[in-house]
Amino acid sequence: MRPRRTGGSARRPGPRRGALVGGVLAAAALVTATITSPATAAEADVAGGVESTLAGHWAPFDRCPVDAPEMLAADGAELAALCLASSSASGTMTIGKKTVPTAGTDLQIGLLGDGNDYTSVSPEGAGIRAEPVVVPGGLLNLMCPSDIPVLTTLCEKAADSRLNRVVATVEPAGTPTDFSLTAGLSVGQPIITLPVKIRLDNILLGGNCYIGSDEDPILLRPRNTAQPTLELVRYAPDGTDQVDGVMSNIVLSGADQADDSFSVPKANGCGLFGALDWAVNAQLGLPSPEGANSLVLDSASTVTGGFYNPAAHAPDQGRLLSDYWHAAAR
Template sequence: VVTGASDLQVGVVQHTGGTNSLVAPAGGALIADSADIPGGLLGLMCPSNIPVIGDICRQITNGTLNRVTATVESAGTPTDFNLTAGATSGQPIIAIPIRIHLQNPFLGNSCYIGSAAHPIVLRPQNVTAPTLGIQRFDGNGTPDTAGDMNRLSLVNASQTDTTFAVPGASGCGLAGLLDWAVNLKTGLPSAAGRNSVVLNSASTYLAGLHAPGTVVPDNGKLLSQYWHSAVQ
């Protein structure tokens, strides 16, 4: 399935000793465009000699009833961010817990592959090293070689992950009646090593204060102010 554009946003908090933790936006770290599942519901479940599934197959008379969209959503805060891996190749850059929302009139609004309790965890890595760029700018976004902000850009990369497992579907149809049908046709659950994702034209940008230690204790306040005026 060819997915749409996706955007991952997190805050990185550096700790003494070189470790870091990540902070996700309230609405989730990942926002992605929906993608159409080839074949729709007919491709997912039909034909079938199981009465309840066969009845649904006979009711699919138009594209609206057949269309199934899949949307990748956050299923928790990302972890394990590695800036060095983002600038090189062959190492996981970040761990991203996700779930996939399947939408169709017969599947209902709560049909998911993966969940907050049992997410799909993607650990993308660069296939080849990206192009590196460094910019410095003022708090209002004006380029300035002596500015208060830095931006590191890592662009023109392809990323992949073939290590993740995929749990079974849940919440599909009334009381989850169609979970097993979705799982049967799509081969779920699927163990680690049997799945793959490719992220084309991946671009990563990391922005922050150039010298945060010089503005303590207002470094967080200034970062927020400059982020909203210069970056977003």
């Protein structure tokens, strides 16, 4: 069956600064843009709601927005369309004095580039998918102890393990921006800006308690903390190994990524009509300024894929990328 066509929107890069060459894909792949996801089996929605996998080396790109108008319009000579999938199975996030683990999360976007500038295209739904994390210590850890009467009452109620459980989930709060190829080739420079928000699920806090929002997101700018290892894979359009295949993946792995430059806005929607926003803010010290927060993604892995030489497939490079992607569906 055929995966559901994905879509997205992105700003078209500015004037061309140089002709595309065969090495443009290899260069783009050196960027480890990330927040995250476990390297799970590639799954794609298909008509009728049935899930499918993509064959062979296409597998990491199950949500690549190959059918977004901008991606389809890429000619390969002036502008090339690529797929990027980035993952990290674990890590930590610190907000003020509170530190919680991160679980597997998955960032997938399309990239449009001219060899110098790259613009991201988000897939339909969300570019970032994250596994929920049970907050260690639950509500007692986030809110207690406290000498504020209302919080003291909450802490007493939270002694019941059922009420204490808090699940945190990172969600997208906008389209990634500021993708930098130069930063991906170096260590310690922001690679991409990822707007996110964090949902806190708890019986007492409700299911609409967020730290950050679409209007006021947490802006993560991950950086390489070391140079990752690089592996080049050439393959045929059907995803099978081929030494001189027209398709190419470059896999970067083994390096942590981190960011300690982001601020964290106030909570919203916590408790009935937001009645507990102030309590969450008070206990977590929100808003939390730059320098008081940090993110570490363990052993981040990034796969960038597309045509090894996009210009050789002009003027239909974007359309061919879509055709091969759909044909790889199992």
